[in-house]
Amino acid sequence: MFVIAGLGNPGLKYAGTRHNVGFGALDELAEAYRISVDTGKHRALIGKGVIEGQKVILVKPQTYMNLSGESIREVMEYYKLSVEELLVIYDDINLDVGQLRIREKGSAGGHNGMKNIIACLGSDHFPRIRVGVGAKPPRMDLADYVLGHFPSEELPSVREGIKHAAEAAAMIVKGEMAPAMNQFNAKKK
Numbered sequence: 001m002f003v004i005a006g007l008g009n010p011g012l013k014y015a016g017t018r019h020n021v022g023f024g025a026l027d028e029l030a031e032a033y034r035i036s037v038d039t040g041k042h043r044a045l046i047g048k049g050v051i052e053g054q055k056v057i058l059v060k061p062q063t064y065m066n067l068s069g070e071s072i073r074e075v076m077e078y079y080k081l082s083v084e085e086l087l088v089i090y091d092d093i094n095l096d097v098g099q100l101r102i103r104e105k106g107s108a109g110g111h112n113g114m115k116n117i118i119a120c121l122g123s124d125h126f127p128r129i130r131v132g133v134g135a136k137p138p139r140m141d142l143a144d145y146v147l148g149h150f151p152s153e154e155l156p157s158v159r160e161g162i163k164h165a166a167e168a169a170a171m172i173v174k175g176e177m178a179p180a181m182n183q184f185n186a187k188k189k
Helices: 018-032 065-078 112-121 142-146 152-173 177-184
Strands: 002-006 039-041 044-051 054-061 086-092 100-103 128-132
Touching: 002 018, 002 065, 002 152, 018 044, 018 054, 018 086, 018 128, 018 142, 018 152, 044 065, 044 152, 054 065, 065 086, 065 112, 086 112, 086 152, 100 152, 100 177, 128 152, 152 177
Parallel strands: 002 054, 002 086, 086 128
Antiparallel strands: 039 044, 044 054, 100 128
């Protein structure tokens, strides 16, 4: 079994914001594989299904971004899964809008949601897909930036990034980490 967690903040107020691209990628996966992510459990919305022959649990923590690890830890403990059976999809301000960076493990890179997941799980040895949301403008507050919406000219790029994140996630649960990295980590031209 594989847990795929998309990070974001709950509520309509945050829908479509930079911080919610993880939720967007999870929605894309859920639609493509006909998985309903509507069961409230473990302080998250979850859905069970099959992606590329692999049983999965799709998780949208409802704890708000900075406490995502609390919800994810509950899921992992309940299903008695190891950290290697977790895949996290989240936003990254250090990547151009829509660009992906896939890694097998690593630090939080300054992302508070990931810091909390690593702290709650006691490990950073789990795969992750970062979706670029672009760098914040100078003198703008980081929270205001990541909780803001994409301007219309960036929407095609972010939609493509979310779509590619979902495709990469399907490859990873199928055991194709290296091919996913080769295909999606390339810099956009």
